[in-house]
Amino acid sequence: MERTSKxxxxxxxxxxxxxxxxxxxxxxxxxxxxxxxTPVTEIARQQxxxxxxxxWICMVIFVGVFGxxxxxLFRHRKSIGHQAEQFHENTxxxxxxxxxxxxxxxxxxxxxxxxxxxxxxxxAPDLTIKVTGYQWKWGYDYLQDGFGYxxxxxxxxxQIEGRAPKGENYLLEVDNPMxxxxxxxxxxxxxxxxxxxxxWVPAFGVKQDAIPGFVRDSWFRxxxxxxxxxxxAELCGKEHxxxxxxxxxxxxxxxxxxxxxxxxxxxxxxxxxxxxxxxPAAMQAALR
Amino acid sequence: xxxxxxxxxxxxHEHEHAHYPGGIMRWITTTNHKDIGTMYLWFSFTMFLVGGxxxxxxxxxxxxxxxxxxxxxxxxxxxxxxxxxxxxxAIMPAAVGFANWMIPMLIGxxxxxxxxxxxxxxxxxxxxxxxxxxxxxxxxxxxxAGWTLxxxxxxxxxxxxxxxxxxxxIMGASSIMGSINIIxxxxxxxxxxxxxxxxxxxCWTWLITAYLLIAVMPVLAxxxxxxxxxRHFGTSFFNAAxxxxxxxxxxxxxxxxxPEVYIIxxxxxxxxxxxxxxxxxxxxxxxxxxxxxxxxxxxLSFIVWAHHMFTVGMPTAGLLFYMYATMLIAVPTGxxxxxxxxxxxxxxxxxxxxxxxxxxxxxxxxxxxxxGLVLAIMPVDIQxxxxxxxxxxxHYVMVAGSLFAFFGGVYHWIPKWTGTxxxxxxxxxxxxxxxxxxxxxxxxxxxLGLAGMPRRIPDYATQFTDWNMxxxxxxxxxxxxxxxxxxxxxxxxxxxGAKAPAKPWEGATTLEWTLxxxxxxxxxxxxxxxx
Amino acid sequence: xxxxxRRSDDPDVRASIRRTALVLASIALVFFGGVxxxxxxxxxxxxxxxxxxxxxLFLVLGIGRHLGRK
Numbered sequence: 001m002e003r004t005s006k007x008x009x010x011x012x013x014x015x016x017x018x019x020x021x022x023x024x025x026x027x028x029x030x031x032x033x034x035x036x037x038t039p040v041t042e043i044a045r046q047q048x049x050x051x052x053x054x055x056w057i058c059m060v061i062f063v064g065v066f067g068x069x070x071x072x073l074f075r076h077r078k079s080i081g082h083q084a085e086q087f088h089e090n091t092x093x094x095x096x097x098x099x100x101x102x103x104x105x106x107x108x109x110x111x112x113x114x115x116x117x118x119x120x121x122x123x124a125p126d127l128t129i130k131v132t133g134y135q136w137k138w139g140y141d142y143l144q145d146g147f148g149y150x151x152x153x154x155x156x157x158x159q160i161e162g163r164a165p166k167g168e169n170y171l172l173e174v175d176n177p178m179x180x181x182x183x184x185x186x187x188x189x190x191x192x193x194x195x196x197x198x199x200w201v202p203a204f205g206v207k208q209d210a211i212p213g214f215v216r217d218s219w220f221r222x223x224x225x226x227x228x229x230x231x232x233a234e235l236c237g238k239e240h241x242x243x244x245x246x247x248x249x250x251x252x253x254x255x256x257x258x259x260x261x262x263x264x265x266x267x268x269x270x271x272x273x274x275x276x277x278x279x280p281a282a283m284q285a286a287l288r
Numbered sequence: 289x290x291x292x293x294x295x296x297x298x299x300x301h302e303h304e305h306a307h308y309p310g311g312i313m314r315w316i317t318t319t320n321h322k323d324i325g326t327m328y329l330w331f332s333f334t335m336f337l338v339g340g341x342x343x344x345x346x347x348x349x350x351x352x353x354x355x356x357x358x359x360x361x362x363x364x365x366x367x368x369x370x371x372x373x374x375x376x377x378a379i380m381p382a383a384v385g386f387a388n389w390m391i392p393m394l395i396g397x398x399x400x401x402x403x404x405x406x407x408x409x410x411x412x413x414x415x416x417x418x419x420x421x422x423x424x425x426x427x428x429x430x431x432x433a434g435w436t437l438x439x440x441x442x443x444x445x446x447x448x449x450x451x452x453x454x455x456x457x458i459m460g461a462s463s464i465m466g467s468i469n470i471i472x473x474x475x476x477x478x479x480x481x482x483x484x485x486x487x488x489x490x491c492w493t494w495l496i497t498a499y500l501l502i503a504v505m506p507v508l509a510x511x512x513x514x515x516x517x518x519r520h521f522g523t524s525f526f527n528a529a530x531x532x533x534x535x536x537x538x539x540x541x542x543x544x545x546x547p548e549v550y551i552i553x554x555x556x557x558x559x560x561x562x563x564x565x566x567x568x569x570x571x572x573x574x575x576x577x578x579x580x581x582x583x584x585x586x587x588l589s590f591i592v593w594a595h596h597m598f599t600v601g602m603p604t605a606g607l608l609f610y611m612y613a614t615m616l617i618a619v620p621t622g623x624x625x626x627x628x629x630x631x632x633x634x635x636x637x638x639x640x641x642x643x644x645x646x647x648x649x650x651x652x653x654x655x656x657x658x659x660g661l662v663l664a665i666m667p668v669d670i671q672x673x674x675x676x677x678x679x680x681x682x683h684y685v686m687v688a689g690s691l692f693a694f695f696g697g698v699y700h701w702i703p704k705w706t707g708t709x710x711x712x713x714x715x716x717x718x719x720x721x722x723x724x725x726x727x728x729x730x731x732x733x734x735x736l737g738l739a740g741m742p743r744r745i746p747d748y749a750t751q752f753t754d755w756n757m758x759x760x761x762x763x764x765x766x767x768x769x770x771x772x773x774x775x776x777x778x779x780x781x782x783x784x785g786a787k788a789p790a791k792p793w794e795g796a797t798t799l800e801w802t803l804x805x806x807x808x809x810x811x812x813x814x815x816x817x818x819x
Numbered sequence: 820x821x822x823x824x825r826r827s828d829d830p831d832v833r834a835s836i837r838r839t840a841l842v843l844a845s846i847a848l849v850f851f852g853g854v855x856x857x858x859x860x861x862x863x864x865x866x867x868x869x870x871x872x873x874x875x876l877f878l879v880l881g882i883g884r885h886l887g888r889k
Binding site for chain 2: 033034035036037043044046047050051054055058061062065066068069072073076077078079082083084085086087088089090093094097098101102105108109112113115116117119120159160161162166168169170171172190194195196198200202205206207208209211212213214216217218230231232233234235236237238239240241242
């Protein structure tokens with residue numbers, strides 16, 4: 001709905017640029033992106049609306065202020081014979097333009113404060129998942145169910161190096177995504193094993209730095225079944241750009257089935273003699 | 289670097305009491321504020337080109353998805369060095385160059401208070417610059433943890449990181465000495481009758497900037513010293529395994545880093561406040577409130593640093609405090625913008641190149657201010673923190689802000705520096721090319737950031753392709769446009785242009801325009817009297 | 820050289836210049852030492868508060884002294 005709200009100015013600019021670029025081979029894969037991703041949690045929706053709200057306030061002020069500037073530039077030019085007046089002070093005006101911005105800021109701060117309070121409320125989760133950032137993959141531990149696994153980039157090197165055509169989810173696909181049930185309040189405990197990372201899913205409105213030696217938390221309640229993609233958002237070394245976050249939101253039944261499978265795998269691996277453990281269990285051991 | 293004897297242009301007839309050695313020794317041994325200012329400006333321009341080449345390499349890699357031009361590890365070195373070089377090598381020395389050239393002339397002083405220390409302040413910079421650039425060639429390459437140097441990643445870096453630490457120490461020492469010099473000059477060497485509240489605003493902004501520098505450069509030096517001991521001497525300030533805290537570095541760094549962004553922008557505010565009244569032929573509106581606004585911004589800058597760290601996971605009270613404090617900065621900043629507009633209001637405006645750059649500054653800096661306000665709203669920041677939105681924001685305030693103001697300042701004062709008028713045609717071409725290409729390069733980055741492209745990545749998902757292409761093209765255009773500037777400046781130095789009168793600008797009122805053009809080697813040996 | 824003595828060579832001005840510079844250098848030292856010391860003992864919020872208060876105090880003193888004089 002708001003995909004084009006970020007400025008006609010930019011669009012005009014883009015139009016002009018593209019006219020100039022007509023000669024270049026356009027490698028256009030998707031429509032141009034203009035705005036925040038479509039939110040699927042309450043928090044992300046509030047963030048989206050907050051951004052739109054502040055964007056329009058800024059837009060109005062911007063047009064007002066620079067309308068005045070361009071009027072002045074046009075009417076008070078020397079070349080049309082305008083004589084300079086010599087006033088240089090006006091206490092009333094100065095007080096007014098100090099107080100009015102202050103009031104506008106109060107107006108902005110109120111909804112922002114409400115959202116912050118909601119964001120920080122991680123109490124009473126239905127499910128808690130520990131997320132660990134590594135160079136360069138994510139580890140997901142389902143603390144209540146006792147299983148866990150790694151999640152790393154699935155895009156083949158050939159695509160990155162240009163030896164194969166790039167897939168639809170280029171750089172945003174992983175081997176084992178995080179899986180969560182729809183409508184459940186999921187609390188994520190975020191930490192890191194080596195350097196700083198940041199776990200970010202734009203559609204959920206969650207971005208939290210992963211700090212080695214410290215555990216931070218955040219939460220989300222996804223409202224729609226689907227696959228949501230994000231990326232590591234804190235520089236973490238050479239493959240920082242290659243450790244995406246993918247979260248699969250399943251219906252409650254599908255999730256229960258998936259979780260049961262995972263638990264079975266753990267049990268099977270525990271029964272097997274050590275050393276021959278199946279993949280996920282070995283990973284789980286490594287995560288401990 | 290040493291090829292710009294500003295006073296050769298006019299034939300050297302004003303050299304009665306200008307005694308200095310010839311050739312390179314003049315520049316190495318000089319204690320003259322004008323020579324040192326010139327060297328600062330050339331050093332800064334050189335570093336600007338070096339950092340610019342790095343930026344263009346980055347943009348070339350980002351022209352399309354996939355890895356084509358550089359490896360990811362080298363890409364990270366480029367982004368890190370681009371930041372360090374542009375901040376410490378290009379923008380800050382440029383501001384000090386303006387201070388050296390202009391402050392003594394603006395307040396009617398014969399020279400800086402500590403002329404020999406001034407020389408040392410400058411000559412510390414080239415070794416530091418060489419260490420930074422040279423670190424690309426040591427084993428392990430240059431620092432690759434971003435200009436913010438966050439541990440633990442910096443602990444993993446090789447020898448290039450140690451070179452960067454020492455370079456920062458040296459540049460910090462240079463900045464502190466420069467600041468002591470500037471403050472001392474302003475407080476002690478003003479011409480009789482020049483009270484603090486009569487000083488040109490450029491002196492005020494620099495006075496406050498210098499205080500900020502003295503307060504925060506030692507803090508940065510302390511932070512990188514702790515990194516150094518963590519790396520080599522077994523301390524664990526920032527190592528959780530040893531009882532330290534990686535986030536502590538971020539707190540210390542941004543306690544320096546936030547005032548630092550005002551250190552970068554406030555001299556630019558000063559230059560703009562000198563330019564706009566001249567070309568509007570009207571005194572600066574609200575002088576006193578401008579001074580208070582700058583002081584207010586400076587004080588606020590010490591209590592807002594954690595807005596750079598909204599995603600580290602702070603307590604709710606901390607988030608709210610830093611959000612409110614950050615939003616508050618919009619008030620004094622707004623006061624400045626309104627005052628500039630009121631200065632132009634009912635003036636008699638002309639559009640010489642310095643004024644064009646000042647208007648470009650005003651328009652684009654305010655835009656950057658608005659995106660800053662958006663970033664200050666913590667819930668929104670969660671979405672755009674560490675994305676290209678932030679990259680766009682700080683390039684709007686640093687390039688279209690500081691750099692445009694410095695370009696304006698050069699065009700405004702170069703008649704005084706060289707005795708030759710710049711080519712208005714070249715100036716205009718430079719302005720319009722810079723303005724257009726700057727926006728082509730950086731405006732699309734807002735969209736990239738909103739759509740979810742993280743910063744500091746060498747490769748990106750395909751939905752970001754189009755805007756990245758546009759941005760890369762703009763960046764190359766912007767880079768190439770700067771050679772127009774170089775050409776315009778060299779023309780002035782060679783005396784290729786109209787001879788500048790003592791006061792080339794009709795609306796100019798400050799002291800430097802009472803001197804002949806080019807300004808003699810020694811000026812105001814007997815102080816002027818200010819009514 | 821010219822024989823008009825520069826005002827900056829006047830001993831009074833010289834002394835005042837030196838005083839200003841010493842105060843400023845002391846600020847730099849307090850901050851460099853302070854940030855390291857505050858980490859070696861005590862927690863960061865105390866250190867930062869002290870440093871912040873020091874900034875403010877030095878600023879007020881530095882500017883106030885000169886405003887008062889003129």
